Amino acid sequence: MNPLMQHDQQLLARIGLAHIKARxxxxxxxxxxxxxxxxxxxxxxxxxxxxxxVLYNIWLSFTQxxxxxxxxxxxxxxxxIQLSDNPYFDEALGNTALWVVASVLxxxxxxxxxxxxxxxMPGQEWFKSIIFLPRILxxxxxxxxxxxxxxxxxxxxxxxGVFTNMPVETGWLFEEQLVTPAIILAFxxxxxxxxxVLLLLGLxxxxxxxxxxxxMDGAGPWPLFRHITxxxxxxxxxxxxxxxxxxxxxxxxxxxxxxxxxxxxxxxxLAVFMYFEAFQxxxxxxxxxTAVVIxxxxxxxxxxxxxxxxxxxxxxx
Amino acid sequence: MQNLxxxxxxxxATARPPTPSPLRWGKxxxxxxxxxxxLLPFSYVLLAIFKSSAEYAASAPLSLPASAAPLLDxxxxxxxxxxxxxxxxxxxxxxxxxxxxxxxxxAMAAYPLARMRFPLRNLWFLLLFAGTVFPFQxxxxxxxxxxxxxxxxxxxxxxxxxxxxxxxxxxxxVLRNYMQNLSLEIDQAARLDGASELILFWRIILPNLRGPMxxxxxxxxxxxxxxxxxxxxxxxxxxxxxxMNALLVFQGSYAQSGPNIMLTAAVLASLPTLLLFVxxxxxxxxxxxxx
Numbered sequence: 001m002n003p004l005m006q007h008d009q010q011l012l013a014r015i016g017l018a019h020i021k022a023r024x025x026x027x028x029x030x031x032x033x034x035x036x037x038x039x040x041x042x043x044x045x046x047x048x049x050x051x052x053x054v055l056y057n058i059w060l061s062f063t064q065x066x067x068x069x070x071x072x073x074x075x076x077x078x079x080x081i082q083l084s085d086n087p088y089f090d091e092a093l094g095n096t097a098l099w100v101v102a103s104v105l106x107x108x109x110x111x112x113x114x115x116x117x118x119x120x121m122p123g124q125e126w127f128k129s130i131i132f133l134p135r136i137l138x139x140x141x142x143x144x145x146x147x148x149x150x151x152x153x154x155x156x157x158x159x160x161g162v163f164t165n166m167p168v169e170t171g172w173l174f175e176e177q178l179v180t181p182a183i184i185l186a187f188x189x190x191x192x193x194x195x196x197v198l199l200l201l202g203l204x205x206x207x208x209x210x211x212x213x214x215x216m217d218g219a220g221p222w223p224l225f226r227h228i229t230x231x232x233x234x235x236x237x238x239x240x241x242x243x244x245x246x247x248x249x250x251x252x253x254x255x256x257x258x259x260x261x262x263x264x265x266x267x268x269x270l271a272v273f274m275y276f277e278a279f280q281x282x283x284x285x286x287x288x289x290t291a292v293v294i295x296x297x298x299x300x301x302x303x304x305x306x307x308x309x310x311x312x313x314x315x316x317x
Numbered sequence: 318m319q320n321l322x323x324x325x326x327x328x329x330a331t332a333r334p335p336t337p338s339p340l341r342w343g344k345x346x347x348x349x350x351x352x353x354x355x356l357l358p359f360s361y362v363l364l365a366i367f368k369s370s371a372e373y374a375a376s377a378p379l380s381l382p383a384s385a386a387p388l389l390d391x392x393x394x395x396x397x398x399x400x401x402x403x404x405x406x407x408x409x410x411x412x413x414x415x416x417x418x419x420x421x422x423x424a425m426a427a428y429p430l431a432r433m434r435f436p437l438r439n440l441w442f443l444l445l446f447a448g449t450v451f452p453f454q455x456x457x458x459x460x461x462x463x464x465x466x467x468x469x470x471x472x473x474x475x476x477x478x479x480x481x482x483x484x485x486x487x488x489x490x491v492l493r494n495y496m497q498n499l500s501l502e503i504d505q506a507a508r509l510d511g512a513s514e515l516i517l518f519w520r521i522i523l524p525n526l527r528g529p530m531x532x533x534x535x536x537x538x539x540x541x542x543x544x545x546x547x548x549x550x551x552x553x554x555x556x557x558x559x560x561m562n563a564l565l566v567f568q569g570s571y572a573q574s575g576p577n578i579m580l581t582a583a584v585l586a587s588l589p590t591l592l593l594f595v596x597x598x599x600x601x602x603x604x605x606x607x608x
Contacts, residue, residue: 034429034433034514035429035435038518039425039426039430039441041422042423042425043426043441043444045485046447046485048482049482050448050483050486051447051448053456053463057455117348126352130352131351133359133594134358136539136587136590136591137591138542138590140561140564140565145580146358148361148378155361158377158378189355197602250452252546257565260568271454278461291452292455295451295455298451
């Protein structure tokens with residue numbers, strides 16, 4: 001083969017390759033057009049009603065907008081500085097922190113205990129359904145129920161009266177020290193079911209070989225649980241923890257209903273504080289800044305979850 | 318044997334010898350105590366809705382009602398004073414249209430994301446998926462003024478649009494995963510036969526997704542039914558209120574004539590989703606599994 005011919009062939013090959021590449025690009029463009037047609041309604045709705053508002057909310061948080069004034073006046077970090085000086089905000093932040101801790105600790109420990117307890121019990125379907133039932137209620141409806149459970153003449157005081165043999169008339173939802181723990185109890189009642197069901201799904205999906213092997217080696221129930229079941233369950237546990245953190249961090253409906261008559265309602269949580277500032281005091285920019293703070297924490301937790309989840313999955317495999 | 322699920326078969330295969338009976342009795346007692354504790358608030362509510370207002374005020378919360386007759390009166394008063402007829406209608410509209418439309422549009426969006434190759438595919442997916450990441454607090458103020466500007470505030474159309482939008486991202490994630498697991502060979506065979514993408518999607522992909530689609534539909538329906546926040550900000554007129562918002566407004570109003578009426582209203586508002594759960598428990602649990 002002479003060199004000239006070889007050159008020709010290389011040229012031909014290159015032209016062929018370019019041709020294929022161009023065709024592939026045209027095909028991809030065609031595919032993109034078809035794909036966009038399929039995705040258009042979803043993109044429009046999500047973009048217009050969810051993502052655009054988020055951007056607008058961030059912009060608002062840097063303005064001075066209140067009722068009737070300051071809509072386009074740039075304020076820099078002023079709203080955020082005001083936030084850190086606001087005593088109500090500090091208290092709301094503290095209560096939200098309490099909510100996060102409690103909404104992980106109690107549902108997780110109770111849910112895990114119940115999952116292990118009900119796992120092999122006859123009639124477990126009944127038990128599971130009963131514990132899960134409160135979860136089906138709207139938080140608003142559950143809040144109304146518990147509002148009257150906690151009423152001065154309500155169920156709880158009556159039962160305490162029977163046990164202590166004295167008339168009890170505590171206003172559980174009106175006293176500073178009691179209101180948050182009382183609402184947390186209602187929250188735990190509602191959320192244990194979901195945690196339990198998710199953990200049961202996780203337990204059912206565990207590989208059986210390691211457990212069997214350890215049992216053959218004569219491991220007792222506690223070491224078996226501590227060293228085999230718990231590590232294998234880590235990805236599910238992580239998911240449940242993150243879910244609980246986010247639920248506790250953004251809790252609103254229960255607080256808005258049950259704390260309706262609490263004088264310092266806006267301090268009950270960050271979400272309540274934000275709603276109060278926006279829709280009762282019309283401090284739009286200030287409330288928008290609060291929303292950005294809430295969003296920032298939620299994004300950080302979500303980001304942490306993706307990091308940890310990858311690690312937990314790798315650990316199990 | 319045929320009625321046993323794989324899970325049950327596995328359980329039978331690995332069943333351990335029965336635990337010693339005192340321990341088992343202890344566990345059963347423990348379970349019973351927990352179940353009773355969980356049912357206690359329900360029992361209080363179920364007793365209260367059978368009492369007249371005078372009877373509720375005079376009797377202890379956990380005492381038995383004198384007769385079942387006051388229930389009808391309570392229902393009538395709750396229904397009328399809370400404006401429940403309109404609110405139930407509104408919530409049925411929002412939850413039905415919102416969830417159905419969201420699942421359909423999500424399936425449409427998931428189709429190319431799962432089964433076609435085009436530039437920046439992951440970016441498009443992330444854009445849709447971002448709708449699940451932000452807390453609702455970030456939407457409220459812009460939506461309130463956006464709806465005011467577009468004259469969608471306190472309209473059924475506005476509420477339906479919002480609920481549809483908010484319910485799209487999660488089903489996209491779920492349905493995309495399911496579509497990725499369907500074999501690609503059906504597509505290729507259908508494309509060789511000259512089927513367009515739309516026909517492929519409608520005739521072949523959608524019928525294969527009935528299970529997961531009904532599962533996510535149920536989850537989204539329940540979520541919209543139970544939502545109070547968006548209705549209280551964007552649709553707070555008596556004509557457009559959702560059922561849970563109507564319940565909240567009723568509790569704050571002076572018209573309500575006492576806890577027994579209020580609790581009856583709460584039970585009425587929860588009844589539809591409770592019934593759905595009791596009837597379709599399997600689909601609910603499948604919905605949890607897919608998520």
